[in-house]
Amino acid sequence: MSSFGTKIKLTVFGESHGDGIGVVLDGVPAGYKIDMDKLLLQMARRAPGKDKTSTPRLEKDFPDIKSGILNSTTTGAPIACVIENTNTKSGDYSNLLETPRPGHSDYTAYVKYNGFNDIRGGGHFSGRLTAPIVFAGAILRQILEQKGIKIAAHISSVGSARDESFNPTVISDELINSLNESSFAVISSEAEQSMRDVIEQARKARDSVGGVVECAVVGMPVGVGGPLFDGIEGKLSQAIFAIPAVKGVEFGSGFNSAMLKGSENNDPFEYKNDKVVTTTNNSGGILGGISNGMPIIFRAAFKPTPSIAVEQNTVNLTTKQNAKLVVKGRHDPCVVPRAVSVVEAMAAIAIFDMI
Numbered sequence: 374m375s376s377f378g379t380k381i382k383l384t385v386f387g388e389s390h391g392d393g394i395g396v397v398l399d400g401v402p403a404g405y406k407i408d409m410d411k412l413l414l415q416m417a418r419r420a421p422g423k424d425k426t427s428t429p430r431l432e433k434d435f436p437d438i439k440s441g442i443l444n445s446t447t448t449g450a451p452i453a454c455v456i457e458n459t460n461t462k463s464g465d466y467s468n469l470l471e472t473p474r475p476g477h478s479d480y481t482a483y484v485k486y487n488g489f490n491d492i493r494g495g496g497h498f499s500g501r502l503t504a505p506i507v508f509a510g511a512i513l514r515q516i517l518e519q520k521g522i523k524i525a526a527h528i529s530s531v532g533s534a535r536d537e538s539f540n541p542t543v544i545s546d547e548l549i550n551s552l553n554e555s556s557f558a559v560i561s562s563e564a565e566q567s568m569r570d571v572i573e574q575a576r577k578a579r580d581s582v583g584g585v586v587e588c589a590v591v592g593m594p595v596g597v598g599g600p601l602f603d604g605i606e607g608k609l610s611q612a613i614f615a616i617p618a619v620k621g622v623e624f625g626s627g628f629n630s631a632m633l634k635g636s637e638n639n640d641p642f643e644y645k646n647d648k649v650v651t652t653t654n655n656s657g658g659i660l661g662g663i664s665n666g667m668p669i670i671f672r673a674a675f676k677p678t679p680s681i682a683v684e685q686n687t688v689n690l691t692t693k694q695n696a697k698l699v700v701k702g703r704h705d706p707c708v709v710p711r712a713v714s715v716v717e718a719m720a721a722i723a724i725f726d727m728i
Contacts, residue, residue, distance in 0.1 A: 542650070542654050684698070
């Protein structure tokens with residue numbers, strides 16, 4: 374299914390090289406003002422074609438809102454949006470139905486859909502489908518902000534190049550606002566150039582590189598979520614893993630906690646201004662699947678883009694012979710800079726559904 378959520382329902386439709394892509398967002402309450410300029414800013418942060426770190430495929434990604442918003446205010450009806458595909462080169466993908474790309478969904482989709490899947494640009498598996506997701510997330514994060522909940526993410530790493538991490542206990546509004554407006558979101562300005570250098574090296578080598586996005590949800594009330602299958606980690610992970618290229622998610626100290634003792638990993642409680650807080654935040658703001666009031670902090674690992682111009686070994690599904698493949702077309706040497714706004718959007722969608 375291409376839907377997510379229970380209290381709200383998000384449904385994504387379309388294919389990378391079809392006429393358009395879009396989303397239907399059902400269950401959003403009426404009466405919330407939506408700043409369209411802020412919404413379009415989030416769309417622009419994800420949009421391709423800005424510089425050499427992304428695909429040269431230039432799409433304006435302007436959302437054509439069909440219902441659910443009138444006079445910049447939610448009406449309570451399903452919010453439906455269509456984004457036109459205007460810059461496609463489908464001929465670049467004509468050979469991939471029989472010679473699948475290593476690391477891509479081409480082979481598994483071919484088997485699952487008996488060869489009827491749309492291979493152009495990856496079809497429904499394409500990162501292009503994250504554009505309507507950012508549209509939906511941009512709406513919901515504005516409503517969350519009106520409830521005092523703010524979301525921000527940054528590029529934690531690209532290859533071996535790394536940025537500073539969020540302060541796990543205190544994240545300022547100034548930093549959140551700065552990251553929310555950046556098309557290359559990093560905390561340390563020095564990190565940007567080293568990351569750009571890594572991406573450029575991969576691009577010149579006709580290769581690609583992966584990285585990590587770190588995201589924070591600040592202002593969460595205590596008590597959201599539940600044990601076992603209703604835990605925040607599970608709900609957020611389901612949403613984040615829906616982003617193409619995500620291969621790992623961790624919360625708080627994550628996998629590093631496996632190397633710590635309980636005395637090192639536990640977050641001591643204290644009262645601060647008559648409020649219970651923790652002095653550290655190894656739990657990532659979640660205990661027993663329930664928010665504890667501290668910032669929810671998680672990281673998403675993105676694999677390198679599988680569509681690369683380096684010759685690779687594959688198979689020919691028609692002749693049933695081994696084959697060689699050089700991928701043509703326009704692809705990101707690194708998806709991570711554009712994925713920041715997608716991670717924020719998915720976090721907003723999952724958190725909104727839970728509260």
